[in-house]
Structures are given as structure tokens and as C-alpha cells.
Amino acid sequence: MAENLVNTLADLKEKETLKIVEDRLNAGEDPMAILNDARKALETVGNRFADGTYFIPDLVYSGEILKAITDMVKPKMGKEVEVKRLGKVVIGTVAGDIHDIGKDIVVFMLDVNGFEVTDLGVDVPAEKFVEVIKESGVPIVGLSGFLTLAYDSMKDTVEAINKAGLRDKVNIMIGGGQITEEVMKFTGADAYGKDAMTGVALAKKWVGA
Amino acid sequence: MEKKWGELTPDEKKQDLINKWVSPEGVEYNSPEAEKLYKERVTRLLDAVELKKEPDRVPIVPMLGFYPAHYCGYTPYDVMYDYDKLLETFEKCYMEMQVDAHGGAVVSPPGRMFDILDYKLYSWPGHGVAKEHSYQCNEGEYMMADEYDALIQDPTLFFLTTYYPRIFGKLGALGAFPPITNNQEMYGGFSAVNFLPFGVPDVQEAFKLLFEAGAEALKWIEPVGIFAAKMTAAGLPTFFGGGCKVPYDIIGDTMRGSRGIMVDMYRQPDKLLEAIETMTPIAVKMGASNARANNCPVVFIPLHKGADGFLSDEQFKKFYWPNFKKLLLGLIDEGCIPFPWAEGGYNSRLEVIRDIPKGKVIWGFDLTDMAKAKEILGDVCCITGNMPIDVLTLGTKQQVEDRTKKLIDTCGKGGGYIMMNGAVIENVSPTNIQAWIDTTKEYGVYK
Numbered sequence: 134m135a136e137n138l139v140n141t142l143a144d145l146k147e148k149e150t151l152k153i154v155e156d157r158l159n160a161g162e163d164p165m166a167i168l169n170d171a172r173k174a175l176e177t178v179g180n181r182f183a184d185g186t187y188f189i190p191d192l193v194y195s196g197e198i199l200k201a202i203t204d205m206v207k208p209k210m211g212k213e214v215e216v217k218r219l220g221k222v223v224i225g226t227v228a229g230d231i232h233d234i235g236k237d238i239v240v241f242m243l244d245v246n247g248f249e250v251t252d253l254g255v256d257v258p259a260e261k262f263v264e265v266i267k268e269s270g271v272p273i274v275g276l277s278g279f280l281t282l283a284y285d286s287m288k289d290t291v292e293a294i295n296k297a298g299l300r301d302k303v304n305i306m307i308g309g310g311q312i313t314e315e316v317m318k319f320t321g322a323d324a325y326g327k328d329a330m331t332g333v334a335l336a337k338k339w340v341g342a
Numbered sequence: 343m344e345k346k347w348g349e350l351t352p353d354e355k356k357q358d359l360i361n362k363w364v365s366p367e368g369v370e371y372n373s374p375e376a377e378k379l380y381k382e383r384v385t386r387l388l389d390a391v392e393l394k395k396e397p398d399r400v401p402i403v404p405m406l407g408f409y410p411a412h413y414c415g416y417t418p419y420d421v422m423y424d425y426d427k428l429l430e431t432f433e434k435c436y437m438e439m440q441v442d443a444h445g446g447a448v449v450s451p452p453g454r455m456f457d458i459l460d461y462k463l464y465s466w467p468g469h470g471v472a473k474e475h476s477y478q479c480n481e482g483e484y485m486m487a488d489e490y491d492a493l494i495q496d497p498t499l500f501f502l503t504t505y506y507p508r509i510f511g512k513l514g515a516l517g518a519f520p521p522i523t524n525n526q527e528m529y530g531g532f533s534a535v536n537f538l539p540f541g542v543p544d545v546q547e548a549f550k551l552l553f554e555a556g557a558e559a560l561k562w563i564e565p566v567g568i569f570a571a572k573m574t575a576a577g578l579p580t581f582f583g584g585g586c587k588v589p590y591d592i593i594g595d596t597m598r599g600s601r602g603i604m605v606d607m608y609r610q611p612d613k614l615l616e617a618i619e620t621m622t623p624i625a626v627k628m629g630a631s632n633a634r635a636n637n638c639p640v641v642f643i644p645l646h647k648g649a650d651g652f653l654s655d656e657q658f659k660k661f662y663w664p665n666f667k668k669l670l671l672g673l674i675d676e677g678c679i680p681f682p683w684a685e686g687g688y689n690s691r692l693e694v695i696r697d698i699p700k701g702k703v704i705w706g707f708d709l710t711d712m713a714k715a716k717e718i719l720g721d722v723c724c725i726t727g728n729m730p731i732d733v734l735t736l737g738t739k740q741q742v743e744d745r746t747k748k749l750i751d752t753c754g755k756g757g758g759y760i761m762m763n764g765a766v767i768e769n770v771s772p773t774n775i776q777a778w779i780d781t782t783k784e785y786g787v788y789k
Binding site: 145147187188189190191193194197229230231232233234280281282284310311312313315316319328 | 465470471472474475476478480481600601604605607608609651652653654657685686709730731732733735736737764765768769
């Protein structure tokens with residue numbers, strides 16, 4: 134049965150998946166076991182996205198199904214158990230830019246690959262990144278941007294991190310529709326990703342995973 | 343006797359629109375040279391588009407955002423709120439660039455109009471976005487998952503009574519409107535009851551704001567029109583007759599939103615397809631009527647949610663392409679030259695979009711592999727775009743020149759290419775822009 138849920142969710146069969154969840158809850162199963170299966174399934178979704186079998190709508194839909202599962206499971210859950218993670222990443226769309234689709238895909242892929250991601254949302258001021266790095270000691274920073282105005286905002290953010298004396302404590306990656314190696318050099322970031330998979334690979338490299 | 347528009351064949355319609363574009367009526371050119379320049383430029387563009395012969399050189403048409411404002415030391419906010427500045431900056435910028443066509447001044451809409459109506463769909467300079475930056479869409483669900491039937495049954499009523507109240511904060515009262523089509527007889531139930539909303543104070547207040555918004559739009563359109571007339575008189579044609587969007591994008595961009603439409607493909611594919619069908623003739627009409635009003639056959643179609651990765655191949659072929667193709671053919675039937683513009687990458691779509699009549703469409707690309715695009719599409723349509731925005735923004739003058747030459751080498755062979763940027767040009771160094779233009783004019787000559 135456990136394998137069933139993993140497969141139906143990975144195959145994006147919403148109705149079957151939710152039925153299995155309902156049955157397992159009714160049978161008195163531990164909600165954490167259900168969520169663990171769901172996590173395994175999303176890992177498969179992430180792998181299929183990485184190998185080109187799945188596309189953005191598949192990721193979005195799997196996220197929607199997961200939301201529905203969580204809604205069913207949550208009321209029956211006790212205290213949430215800490216999951217062991219590879220490392221922490223803070224990510225956000227830089228100041229002046231309010232686009233989030235690209236960033237959300239990277240967050241999804243980092244999450245299913247075992248990272249604890251703090252998503253600061255869109256139009257994030259440089260000071261906010263600095264504040265979060267200071268408070269949490271997060272070693273990886275992801276700066277996202279869709280518009281060309283993000284070139285300057287990314288540069289400003291890297292500079293702010295530098296000024297706060299935190300530059301050597303973090304690795305910074307940037308990404309977005311118009312981001313290239315030239316832009317990376319301009320901003321002073323450590324690396325850029327042309328897609329979400331590169332972002333995950335960079336993060337893994339940086340934590341030594 | 344002259345035939346009515348509806349009686350003309352598609353080719354006759356196109357010829358009529360082209361004639362009006364090549365030889366606009368009632369124009370007093372600044373000089374005989376300006377007139378000559380104007381005709382040379384339109385001819386150069388048409389030669390590239392129709393694939394019948396090589397133009398004298400690769401035409402260049404930059405796709406500008408608020409570049410003219412930055413060029414003159416103003417912000418996007420300045421020109422969105424001061425229409426004299428809008429005219430001044432666009433005129434100066436285009437007169438000094440000396441390219442083959444302009445994209446109009448409509449890219450900068452009237453800020454105050456959106457203030458009046460409390461527009462929710464976008465944030466704009468001084469209103470959620472810094473004054474130095476362009477406007478940006480606020481992603482959201484402006485149409486709910488269970489509202490497809492309402493849209494399909496009566497799109498106009500749905501827009502008026504449901505969509506408008508959501509995208510314009512001050513137009514909530516329009517939600518009370520009965521169907522416009524109810525007015526059919528004198529009998530009170532067929533007539534007077536439909537007028538009741540007009541008597542309600544809230545609705546009257548909404549109409550007052552609409553009047554104000556309309557007055558603001560009129561103030562704005564005057565300099566926009568003067569700009570176009572001045573450009574024609576100076577020998578610079580327009581390249582944008584009209585615009586419209588692919589039905590999937592209409593619903594996905596600003597109605598259901600990115601996430602909404604993606605989930606609908608799984609949860610209610612038939613409803614989505616029906617709505618796409620509903621919006622198709624509306625999109626054709628929008629593009630074609632604008633092109634006729636502006637006497638230029640080119641209809642710009644910005645493409646968003648069909649880019650590489652945003653749909654699987656099957657989803658693209660099922661949800662995006664069929665009605666996109668209907669839109670292209672519908673516009674061609676109306677004598678237009680559709681100009682779809684693929685934002686992002688379109689590498690995985692090239693074989694599919696090849697299925698169009700020869701020499702009737704201009705395909706614009708942002709990040710697509712242009713060698714592949716030329717190879718696959720080169721014999722069916724003119725391609726354009728791809729001058730990388732990161733090179734224009736951050737590159738040296740030398741890098742800009744090199745990249746321009748490389749692009750001409752890749753795409754220019756045998757004609758069928760118009761030089762254009764990839765992503766829109768905002769705050770970019772004029773030195774680089776001019777280097778790009780000059781290099782195209784020198785290196786792009788066909789011998």
C-alpha cells in the first residue's frame with residue numbers, strides 16, 4: 134500500500150492518491166508515514182523533471198496534490214518530527230522584481246532534494262537577505278530575477294552581504310530568464326544556474342553532499 | 343465599384359493594408375528625402391517578411407520599453423504621468439537612433455488612468471514599483487476555477503461584471519449588471535429593468551470614474567498620435583499595427599494565472615479547451631481591427647506560457663498550438679501579418695510552429711537557438727530577435743559589435759531576418775545601442 138501512494142502521486146493521479154490517503158487515515162495509520170510517502174513521491178517528481186520527462190505544470194500539479202494531502206493529514210498529526218536535511222538555503226526574488234515562477238521551481242527542486250529552504254518571496258530588499266544570513270547562519274544564498282533590472286539589484290545584494298562582513302560565510306548563486314555568465318561576473322555572485330537542476334547541483338556541491 | 347472589406351479576399355485585404363502602410367494617406371513629409379526614406383524602410387521590412395527577395399540590407403527594429411525615457415534622463419514614472427515628456431523623449435530618441443521602424447509610444451500607458459480606477463492587475467512606477475522601473479504584472483487568480491461556464495457563455499458579461507470588479511478596485515459596482523443582451527422589447531421586463539443599475543448611486547459613481555479614466559486616456563492618446571504622425575513625416579514607419587494574445591495566454595496570464603491554468607489542464611481540460619475556443623475569434627478581431635485602424639498589417643502577439651519547459655510537448659500540441667494556429671490563420675485571412683514573439687526559449691517548438699503558410703508570418707525570438715530557428719523556419723517565414731539583452735546591457739562596445747555580426751552571419755543569409763533585441767530594452771547604455779544599430783547597417787548590407 135505504501136508503494137501505491139508513492140506511485141500514484143508520482144504519476145499525478147490525484148483522485149486515486151487522495152482515496153489512498155483517506156483509506157490509510159481511516160485505518161488509523163500514522164500520519165507521518167503518509168507524509169513520508171508523499172515526500173518520496175515528490176522526490177520522484179523532481180527526478181522526472183530533472184530528466185525531462187516532467188515539465189513545470191507537472192511540478193505545480195504535484196504541489197497542489199500535496200497541499201490536498203497535507204490538509205487531510207494535518208488535523209490528525211501530533212508534533213511534527215524534524216526531518217534530517219542536507220543543508221540550509223535562503224532564496225528570494227531580488228528588489229524591484231515581483232516574478233516568482235522561476236524561484237518557486239528552484240525552491241521545489243531544492244526542497245525535494247533534501248534542502249531546508251527559507252523562501253523570502255519577491256521584491257526582497259538587500260538588507261533582508263543580510264538580516265536572515267546573520268540570524269540563521271545559512272551558508273547558501275539564491276538570488277532570483279526575471280527582469281533586467283535584477284542585474285543591478287543582484288549586484289547591490291551581493292555588495293550588501295559583503296559590507297556586512299558575511300561574504301566569506303556564504304556561497305551565492307543567481308538565476309532567472311536573462312541571467313548569463315556575464316551577469317554573474319557583473320553581480321559578484323559565485324555561480325549561476327541556467328535551470329533549477331543546476332541550482333540543486335550547486336547547492337549539493339557547496340554542502341559537500 | 344469598390345468592394346466592401348468583407349467581400350475582399352485575404353490577399354486583397356493584405357494588399358490594401360500594405361498599400362496604406364507603404365503609402366499612408368494625407369501625409370506631408372518633412373522633405374522629399376524623408377518620403378524616400380519612408381518607402382525604402384517599409385520596402386526593406388516587407389522584403390524581409392515576404393521571403394520573395396533579399397532586402398538591400400538586414401532591417402533593424404529595436405523593441406523598446408522605457409529606453410527613450412532613460413535616454414533623455416527621465417524615469418518611466420515621468421513619462422507615464424507627463425505626456426509632454428512622453429512625446430519629447432520618444433521623438434528625440436527615435437530621431438537620433440535612425441532605425442527602420444518604431445514601435446509606437448503606447449508602451450508607456452497613462453499612469454493617472456490606472457490611479458483613477460485603482461488597477462490591481464499590475465504594479466507600476468510610483469505605485470508598487472520604483473519610479474525607475476517598468477510596470478509588472480501581479481500574478482493571481484482573477485478568474486476562479488469554477489467560472490469557466492460563465493466565461494464561455496458570455497465573455498463580455500463575464501469581463502464586465504466579474505473580471506472588471508477584480509482588476510479595477512473602483513469598479514466593484516459593475517458586478518450588478520444584467521446581461522447587455524436582455525434588452526429586446528419595450529415591455530418593462532425586457533427593457534426598463536435592465537436600466538435599473540444605471541440609477542443606483544454606486545454604479546453612477548463607477549461611471550463617473552470611467553468618464554474620468556476616459557478623459558485621461560484621451561489626454562494621453564493625443565501625444566501618442568502626434569508621435570506616430572511626426573515619425574511618418576520624418577520617414578520612420580511604424581512596425582506595430584495592432585496586438586493580441588494567444589487564447590491560452592489570455593486565460594493563463596491574467597485570468598486564471600500561471601498556477602491556475604496549469605492545474606486546470608489536469609482537473610478540467612475540457613472546460614479549458616472550450617474557453618480557449620471562445621477566446622479565439624475575440625483575439626482575431628482584436629488584432630485585425632487594430633491593424634486596420636492603424637493602417638499597418640503587422641499584429642504583435644507576445645507569447646508567454648508555451649515556452650520551453652512551461653508545457654510538455656503533448657500539452658503544447660493539445661492546449662496551446664491548435665488555437666494559436668487558428669489565430670494566425672484568422673489574422674492572415676484578415677490581411678494581417680502576424681508577428682508572434684516567443685519570450686524565453688522556443689527550441690522544442692520549432693518543428694510544430696513550422697506549420698504555417700509561407701511568407702505570411704514574422705517569428706520573433708528571445709533566447710531561442712537562432713541557427714536552429716533559421717534552419718527549421720527559414721524557408722517558411724521571416725525570423726527576428728535574439729540580440730541578447732545581457733550583452734547590450736553589460737557588454738563592451740566591441741562585444742556588442744561582435745555579437746551583432748555573429749547574429750547576422752547566423753540569420754541573415756538569403757534575407758528573411760530582421761535585427762531585433764531579445765528581451766525588451768529598458769535602461770541600457772546608448773553607446774551600446776548605437777553600436778548595435780550602426781553595425782547592423784554596415785555589416786548587414788546584402789551584396
